[in-house]
Amino acid sequence: MRQMIAASLSSSALTAIVLASALGAIAAPAHAQAANSSDGTKLDEIVVTARKRTESIDTVPLAITAMTSAKIEERNLKSIEDVASFSPGFFTQQSTGSGFGRNDRSFRQLTFRGVGAISTNIGIRAGGVAFVDGAPVLNSSLANLQDLDRVEVLKGPQAAYFGRSTFIGAVNYITKDPTDHWTGRASAEYGEGNLVDTSGAVSGPLTDWASFRVSGRYYSKDGQYRTANEQRQVGGQSTKSISGTLLMKPTDNLKIRTAATYFVDADQPPAQYIIGGRNYNPTAANPNPTPVLGGSNCNFGGSLGAYYCGVVPQKPDPRLISANLTVPPALYNGAIANASNIPEPLNAANYISDYGLKRHALQLSNRIDYTFDAGMTLTAVTAYHKETIVTLTDFNNRGGVDPVTGATISTVATVFGYTDHDFSQELRLVSSQSSRFRWVVGGNYLSMFQPSSYLIGYSPLFGGAINFGNAQVGYDKAKTPSAFGGLYFDIIPKRLTLSVEGRYQWDKVSGHYFPTGGTAYVDPSKTFKSFSPRVSLDYKLTPTSTIYALYSRGTKPGGFNGTSILTASAFQLAQLIAAVPTASGSIAQETIDNYEAGIKGSFLNGRLRLALDGYIGRYKGAQVPVTVTIQKNPSPDLTPLTLSPVINIGNVDLKGVEFEAEAIVLPGLRLGGTFAYTDTKITQYACAECSNIYAQPAPIPQGASILPGSVNYTVPIGKRLPGAPKFTYTLSANYEHRINSGVTGYIGGDYIYRGNYFADAANVASSGASKIFNARLGIRKGDYSLELFARNLFNNQSPNITYSSSGPSLASGNYLVVALPDLRRIGVRVSAAF
Numbered sequence: 148m149r150q151m152i153a154a155s156l157s158s159s160a161l162t163a164i165v166l167a168s169a170l171g172a173i174a175a176p177a178h179a180q181a182a183n184s185s186d187g188t189k190l191d192e193i194v195v196t197a198r199k200r201t202e203s204i205d206t207v208p209l210a211i212t213a214m215t216s217a218k219i220e221e222r223n224l225k226s227i228e229d230v231a232s233f234s235p236g237f238f239t240q241q242s243t244g245s246g247f248g249r250n251d252r253s254f255r256q257l258t259f260r261g262v263g264a265i266s267t268n269i270g271i272r273a274g275g276v277a278f279v280d281g282a283p284v285l286n287s288s289l290a291n292l293q294d295l296d297r298v299e300v301l302k303g304p305q306a307a308y309f310g311r312s313t314f315i316g317a318v319n320y321i322t323k324d325p326t327d328h329w330t331g332r333a334s335a336e337y338g339e340g341n342l343v344d345t346s347g348a349v350s351g352p353l354t355d356w357a358s359f360r361v362s363g364r365y366y367s368k369d370g371q372y373r374t375a376n377e378q379r380q381v382g383g384q385s386t387k388s389i390s391g392t393l394l395m396k397p398t399d400n401l402k403i404r405t406a407a408t409y410f411v412d413a414d415q416p417p418a419q420y421i422i423g424g425r426n427y428n429p430t431a432a433n434p435n436p437t438p439v440l441g442g443s444n445c446n447f448g449g450s451l452g453a454y455y456c457g458v459v460p461q462k463p464d465p466r467l468i469s470a471n472l473t474v475p476p477a478l479y480n481g482a483i484a485n486a487s488n489i490p491e492p493l494n495a496a497n498y499i500s501d502y503g504l505k506r507h508a509l510q511l512s513n514r515i516d517y518t519f520d521a522g523m524t525l526t527a528v529t530a531y532h533k534e535t536i537v538t539l540t541d542f543n544n545r546g547g548v549d550p551v552t553g554a555t556i557s558t559v560a561t562v563f564g565y566t567d568h569d570f571s572q573e574l575r576l577v578s579s580q581s582s583r584f585r586w587v588v589g590g591n592y593l594s595m596f597q598p599s600s601y602l603i604g605y606s607p608l609f610g611g612a613i614n615f616g617n618a619q620v621g622y623d624k625a626k627t628p629s630a631f632g633g634l635y636f637d638i639i640p641k642r643l644t645l646s647v648e649g650r651y652q653w654d655k656v657s658g659h660y661f662p663t664g665g666t667a668y669v670d671p672s673k674t675f676k677s678f679s680p681r682v683s684l685d686y687k688l689t690p691t692s693t694i695y696a697l698y699s700r701g702t703k704p705g706g707f708n709g710t711s712i713l714t715a716s717a718f719q720l721a722q723l724i725a726a727v728p729t730a731s732g733s734i735a736q737e738t739i740d741n742y743e744a745g746i747k748g749s750f751l752n753g754r755l756r757l758a759l760d761g762y763i764g765r766y767k768g769a770q771v772p773v774t775v776t777i778q779k780n781p782s783p784d785l786t787p788l789t790l791s792p793v794i795n796i797g798n799v800d801l802k803g804v805e806f807e808a809e810a811i812v813l814p815g816l817r818l819g820g821t822f823a824y825t826d827t828k829i830t831q832y833a834c835a836e837c838s839n840i841y842a843q844p845a846p847i848p849q850g851a852s853i854l855p856g857s858v859n860y861t862v863p864i865g866k867r868l869p870g871a872p873k874f875t876y877t878l879s880a881n882y883e884h885r886i887n888s889g890v891t892g893y894i895g896g897d898y899i900y901r902g903n904y905f906a907d908a909a910n911v912a913s914s915g916a917s918k919i920f921n922a923r924l925g926i927r928k929g930d931y932s933l934e935l936f937a938r939n940l941f942n943n944q945s946p947n948i949t950y951s952s953s954g955p956s957l958a959s960g961n962y963l964v965v966a967l968p969d970l971r972r973i974g975v976r977v978s979a980a981f
Contacts, residue, residue, distance in 0.1 A: 259316030282530030304701025314701030338974020376547025382418030448842030481612030522579025692748020769797025
C-alpha cells in the first residue's frame with residue numbers, strides 16, 4: 148500500500164499538498180523527545196526544537212529549561228505554575244485580571260527575568276505567551292500536562308522564531324506523537340480535599356502508514372478555605388479534557404500530523420481576601436495608632452490615604468476570608484440571565500448559574516513535513532484556538548460585616564465573559580543539517596481576536612443590574628504577517644558556530660471601542676513594524692557541551708489609549724500634549740536589548756548535566772499610565788478633567804544569573820537543583836500608585852503627577868519591578884533501590900523556594916518568601932507503580948499579592964488582594980502502562 152502511494156505521487160504534487168495545507172489546514176508541530184538511558188547510569192538525553200529543528204539541549208546556544216514527560220510525571224506537575232517553580236528566571240501567578248487581582252484561571256501573566264507586571268501583560272498585549280506544538284495560544288491556556296512529550300521554557304527575547312508577544316520569553320508545550328505499535332497508560336490519584344486526578348491514553352496503528360493517539364483527563368479538587376460570613380468553600384477547580392492525534396506517513400518523505408483538544412474548566416470562586424484601606428490615620432496625639440484587623444498599618448499622606456507596609460501576613464486570619472457569594476433571584480435575573488435584554492456578546496446563563504469560572508476551549512492543529520532528497524525539509528503548520536470564559540465575580544473581595552469599618556458590605560457583582568480566538572499559519576524551509584553552512588527561511592501569519600471582558604454588573608448600590616452599555620461589545624484585533632530566517636556557519640567545523648537570526652513583522656492592531664457617554668464607536672487602527680534580531684557565537688567544548696554568547700532584541704506589541712484620549716477635543720488635546728508631549732491615541736511598542744553568555748552540557752559520561760547563564764539587558768519604552776488634570780472646556784468654564792494616557796516612559800536595567808543541574812551521584816541516587824538571581828532596577832518610570840501612597844510635594848502644579856519632581860517619578864527610581872522575586876531556587880533528590888526481582892522502591896522530594904516580591908513599584912508592600920516541600924514514596928514493578936505523595940508537606944501559606952485601588956463597595960483606597968495558596972494535600976497515585 149505504502150509503495151503504491153509513493154509511486155503515484157510526484158515531487159511536485161507533494162509540494163502542492165504542503166502548500167495547500169499552508170493555506171487552509173489546521174496544524175501544529177511536535178518535534179521534541181527524550182531518549183532514556185536503559186540502565187540508569189546516564190541522565191536522559193534531551194532534544195529541543197527552539198530553533199525550528201531538532202537539537203540537543205546540551206549544545207543549543209539558548210537559555211532553555213526543558214522537562215520531559217518522565218520528569219513531569221515524577222514531580223507530579225499539574226499546571227504552568229508548577230512548571231515555573233522548576234524554571235529559573237520564569238514566574239507566573241493567577242492573581243491578575245482587570246486590576247482586581249482575581250486568583251482564578253481566567254488570565255495568566257507570564258513573567259520572564261522580572262519583566263511582566265510593569266504594564267499590560269495579558270491577551271493581545273502580552274509580552275510572554277505559551278505555545279502548543281509551536282503555535283501561539285491567546286491567553287496561554289492549556290488542558291493538562293499529562294499527555295505532553297515535553298515542555299520547553301525559553302528565557303530572553305524569542306521573537307526571531309516564535310514571533311509576536313515573545314519579547315522576553317515563551318513556553319512551548321509539545322504533545323506526544325502517536326506510536327506505530329499498541330501502547331497505553333492509565334493513572335489515578337486521590338488526595339485530601341477530594342483531590343481526584345485520573346487520566347489515560349491509548350495509541351496504536353491504523354494501517355502500516357497511519358497511527359492514532361487518544362487521551363483524556365478528569366481533574367478536580369475542593370477548595371481548602373471557607374468564607375467567614377457564609378462558610379462558602381472557595382478555591383476549588385476542575386478540568387475535563389479529551390485529545391486526539393492522527394499521524395500519517397504515506398511515503399518515506401511525507402508526514403502529516405493532525406490534532407484536536409477540547410477541555411472544560413469549572414472552578415469555585417477564588418480563594419483570596421483584601422487588606423488595606425483608608426483606616427490608619429496617625430495624629431499628633433496618637434502618632435502610632437494600633438492597626439485594625441484587615442486594615443492598613445502605615446500612612447504616607449498619599450491621595451488614597453493609608454496603605455499596608457512590609458510583608459503581608461504569612462498565615463491568613465480566617466475572619467478576613469469573606470465574600471458575598473449568594474446569588475439571589477435579582478442578581479441571577481439581572482446579571483446572569485439578562486432579563487433586561489442588555490446587548491451582550493454572549494449569554495452568560497448558558498455557562499454559569501453561580502459565582503466562579505467556566506471555560507470551554509477548543510484547540511486544533513495540523514502539521515505537514517516533506518523532506519526532499521537533498522535533506523531540506525518543507526513544513527506547513529496551521530493552528531486554531533478558541534475559548535469562551537465566563538466568571539461571576541465579587542468585586543468587593545469582602546462580604547458580610549466589614550471587620551475594618553463595622554459596616555454591612557453591599558453586594559457588587561460583575562459577570563465577566565468573552566470568546567476569543569486565534570489563527571496562525573506558518574510555512575518554512577530548513578536546509579540539510581549535515582553541511583557547514585545551514586539556513587532556515589519562513590513566513591508566518593497570526594490573527595488574534597479578543598473582545599471586552601465586561602458583560603453585566605449587579606449591585607443594590609446602583610439599583611440592581613448595571614448596564615455597561617455598548618462598551619461591553621468592543622474588541623481588540625491583531626493581524627500580524629512576518630518573515631523570519633536564520634543563517635548558521637561553522638567557522639571551525641563541529642566547534643565554533645556563528646548564528647544570525649531575525650524576524651521582521653507588520654503588526655496591524657485595531658480596536659472597536661464605545662466611549663463613556665458617547666454616541667458612536669471609535670475604531671482606531673495602526674500597523675507597528677519591528678525587526679527582532681538574534682546573533683550568537685558558540686564554541687563546543689566537547690560534543691556534548693558548549694559555551695556561548697548572544698545578543699537579542701525583543702519587541703512587545705503596541706496598542707491604543709482609552710476612549711477619553713481617542714475622543715478628546717482639540718482644546719483638551721492641546722493641554723494634554725503640553726503636559727505630556729509623547730501622549731497620543733496610540734501606544735508605541737516596548738523593546739528589550741538582551742546580552743547573554745552561558746555554559747551548558749553533559750559531563751562525566753552523561754552522569755552530570757548543567758546549564759549556567761548570565762545576562763544584562765535594557766528594557767526601554769515600557770507602557771505606563773500617567774495622570775493629568777486639565778481644563779475640560781474653554782474659560783470661563785473651569786470644570787477639571789482627569790485623563791490617564793499610557794505613554795512609553797518606563798526604562799529598566801536588567802541583570803541576572805540562572806543555573807540548573809542534575810547528577811547521578813551514586814547508583815540509584817539523583818540530585819538536582821535550580822537557582823535564579825533576577826535583578827531589576829527602575830531608571831525611569833511614572834508610578835501610578837505612587838501618588839496614591841505618597842504625598843505630592845506642595846504646591847502641586849497642573850499636570851504635576853507626571854512631571855519630574857513628582858513622587859510618581861522620584862519614588863520608583865532605583866526600585867525593583869513589582870511582581871517578580873529576586874531569588875528563587877529548588878533542591879531535588881530521588882533515590883531508587885531494587886527490592887527484589889522486578890520490584891523497585893523509590894523515594895524523592897523537592898524543596899521549592901520563591902523569594903519575596905513587591906506588589907507596587909514603590910516597593911512598600913511585599914509577599915514574603917514561599918517555602919514548599921513536596922515528597923513521594925512508592926514502588927514500581929515493570930509498568931505498574933503505586934505512590935504515596937505529599938504536596939506542600941509542611942503547609943506553607945505564603946500568598947501571592949496584587950495592588951488594587953478599589954475596595955469594598957467600590958471604595959477607593961490602597962488595597963492588596965491576597966491570593967491564598969494550596970495547602971497540604973496527601974494522597975495516593977497508581978499508574979499502569981502497556
